[in-house]
Amino acid sequence: MITLRGGWGQTYEPRADFTECNCLVSTLDRGIPREEYHLAMVRRSIGAIAFAGLLVTFTLAQEPHTSSPSTIPPTIKISFPREIAFENIWLEYGLYGPTGGGRNYNGLTGSKSISQFDWGQGHIVVPDHSYEIAALRDGQPVNRFKALAWTRGCQVVTFDSVVAATDVVLRFSCVPLRSIPLAGRIQQVDFIGNPSSLRVGYLPSKLDRFFCDSLGRPCRIEGPPLQILEVATATIAFDGSFKVNVPDFAEDPFFSEDSYAEFELTLTSSYVRVGPEAENLRSEENGLKMASSYPSEIVFVPFQLGSKIPSGTPAR
Numbered sequence: 235m236i237t238l239r240g241g242w243g244q245t246y247e248p249r250a251d252f253t254e255c256n257c258l259v260s261t262l263d264r265g266i267p268r269e270e271y272h273l274a275m276v277r278r279s280i281g282a283i284a285f286a287g288l289l290v291t292f293t294l295a296q297e298p299h300t301s302s303p304s305t306i307p308p309t310i311k312i313s314f315p316r317e318i319a320f321e322n323i324w325l326e327y328g329l330y331g332p333t334g335g336g337r338n339y340n341g342l343t344g345s346k347s348i349s350q351f352d353w354g355q356g357h358i359v360v361p362d363h364s365y366e367i368a369a370l371r372d373g374q375p376v377n378r379f380k381a382l383a384w385t386r387g388c389q390v391v392t393f394d395s396v397v398a399a400t401d402v403v404l405r406f407s408c409v410p411l412r413s414i415p416l417a418g419r420i421q422q423v424d425f426i427g428n429p430s431s432l433r434v435g436y437l438p439s440k441l442d443r444f445f446c447d448s449l450g451r452p453c454r455i456e457g458p459p460l461q462i463l464e465v466a467t468a469t470i471a472f473d474g475s476f477k478v479n480v481p482d483f484a485e486d487p488f489f490s491e492d493s494y495a496e497f498e499l500t501l502t503s504s505y506v507r508v509g510p511e512a513e514n515l516r517s518e519e520n521g522l523k524m525a526s527s528y529p530s531e532i533v534f535v536p537f538q539l540g541s542k543i544p545s546g547t548p549a550r
Contacts, residue, residue, distance in 0.1 A: 310379050310402045312393070313364040318408070320358055320365070324384045324462050327367065328445045331376035331397075369397045380445055382488075384462065386481065387411060390488040392444070411486055413479035414525075418532045420474040420508055423501070430470050430503040434480055436462040437521060439494040465497075475531075484524050496521030499534060508534040513545045 314323060356367040369376050379402065381393040388408035395402050416434075441460035468478035480497060483489040496517040499508050509520035511533040517523050520537050537543045 307375055308369045308397060308399060308401045310367045310369055310395070310397065310404065311359070311364050312367075312381070312383065312404045312406060313362060314383075314406045315408065316363045318385050318406075322385050323406075325365070325381065326441065326445075326460060327379065327381035327393075329367075329369070329371040329376040330378040330380070331371060331374060369402070382441070382444065386465070387413070389486050392488060412482045414482050414527060415477065416480050416522075416528050416532070417477045417530060418475070418499075418534050420470060420476070420501075420534045420536075421511075422535050423474060423506070423508075425470055425472050425474055428503070429472070430501050432468045432470055432476050432478065433464055433500045433502050434466040434468070434478060435498040435500065436465045436481075436483065437496050437498055437519075438462075438483075438489055438492050440489065440492045444488075461498075467502075470501075482526065484526050489524075492524070495524050497524070498522075501536075506536050507539065508536050509543050511535050511543065511545075516543060 312325075314320070356365055358364075359366050367379075369379070375397075377397050379393065379395045379397050381404075382390055383393070383406050384390045385408070387410060389411045391406050391409075393404050395404065420432075438461065445460075466478045466480050468476040470476045483492075483495065489495060494517075496519065498521050500506070501508065507520065510516045510522055515523055515525075515528075515532060520543050522532075535543060
């Protein structure tokens with residue numbers, strides 16, 4: 235038996251021919267007064283409209299929020315010959331551009347090989363053997379890019395490019411650079427039972443000027459000293475002797491006029507610096523002066539940073 239309640243709380247019993255079912259049936263002409271029926275229909279319509287409004291609100295709330303697409307900054311891509319491994323490429327680069335308040339900035343990476351840069355702002359693009367850098371500095375767009383790239387057997391390649399709204403594509407081309415034989419003997423160090431190797435680095439004075447000159451605005455250099463940490467390596471014999479080939483940067487167009495440049499020799503096992511005993515070959519910082527050739531054998535001795543090596547017999 236189905237019991238239907240009218241709008242005024244009255245109970246209406248359906249006629250005997252009313253069949254109970256689980257379907258929706260019309261109550262018209264089923265014993266309910268027409269006025270009460272219309273009132274019930276109005277209430278039902280109001281309820282249906284309210285439910286539909288709630289359903290729309292809920293559906294809109296479930297819609298994923300979409301924002302306007304962000305602007306993708308341009309990239310700077312440097313392509314390298316495939317025969318040059320990334321770990322053998324030295325790279326220094328600067329990103330320049332205005333920030334809020336008109337302040338000018340210059341950000342510079344440390345002196346590293348490309349493989350060491352890969353987890354930073356740039357990344358290696360394997361298919362076309364290139365290195366790609368986002369044209370941003372502190373999250374802000376840049377308008378100029380400067381870089382130096384070098385690998386053994388090649389001259390230094392300079393890049394200086396304006397950065398606009400499109401990607402910048404640059405190419406490293408190797409111009410051969412000859413090497414100079416360097417033979418030496420390290421004294422005052424016991425290598426018997428303590429084998430070691432030698433790392434030769436290059437410390438120029440022109441890098442700061444390259445990254446800051448011609449900007450026409452203030453420039454700051456960030457990070458460690460600008461240098462090529464490793465231009466050559468050599469194994470040291472038990473008697474302290476070694477032979478190595480170093481690049482002839484005196485003939486490199488970029489470094490040729492750098493009279494303050496020097497080679498830095500470091501024992502890799504102990505990080506002890508060694509410098510030439512002969513004063514005519516020694517720089518102010520105890521490094522090996524640049525030259526187009528060197529004597530048949532140069533004596534090197536260890537020294538402490540900040541101290542001077544005692545003068546010895548001039549090398550011939």
